[in-house]
Amino acid sequence: MTFIHFNPVREFENITKEFNQILRNISAPENKPRISFQKFNPRVDILEDEANVYFEIELAGVPKDKAAITVNEENIITIKGSKEFERKDEVKTCCKNERAYGDFSRSFQLPDNTDNSKIEAKYENGVLFLTIPKREQVKPKEQTITIN
Numbered sequence: 001m002t003f004i005h006f007n008p009v010r011e012f013e014n015i016t017k018e019f020n021q022i023l024r025n026i027s028a029p030e031n032k033p034r035i036s037f038q039k040f041n042p043r044v045d046i047l048e049d050e051a052n053v054y055f056e057i058e059l060a061g062v063p064k065d066k067a068a069i070t071v072n073e074e075n076i077i078t079i080k081g082s083k084e085f086e087r088k089d090e091v092k093t094c095c096k097n098e099r100a101y102g103d104f105s106r107s108f109q110l111p112d113n114t115d116n117s118k119i120e121a122k123y124e125n126g127v128l129f130l131t132i133p134k135r136e137q138v139k140p141k142e143q144t145i146t147i148n
């Protein structure tokens with residue numbers, strides 16, 4: 001026999017979302033553009049191997065000089081910057097805008113064993129790549145203790 005977990009709260013949330021979408025669609029006149037500006041929140045992948053921690057941050061449309069990386073004393077890395085809204089052709093009317101703009105800030109706790117003085121950053125094709133080396137863990141030396 002197969003059991004299916006039913007969560008009535010989740011089903012109600014889905015119905016509420018669908019109902020709100022229907023209301024948005026019928027409340028806006030057809031001849032009026034539906035424009036909403038979303039806050040830019042770059043996507044981040046964090047990877048790790050034995051030697052390094054890697055960050056890949058999508059920053060398409062963000063100039064290199066509009067992004068900054070800091071690491072504080074609590075070992076928290078912060079990537080912040082700004083993606084500015086630009087319209088090169090003022091004649092066109094915007095009917096739909098799905099791209100996000102504005103200031104952004106993403107912070108992540110780094111592992112304790114990272115060597116933050118050797119972080120490497122590379123910006124390529126709209127993606128910021130960070131390589132954060134790990135410090136070699138000091139292995140305790142075996143020591144013989146003389147019993148008196």
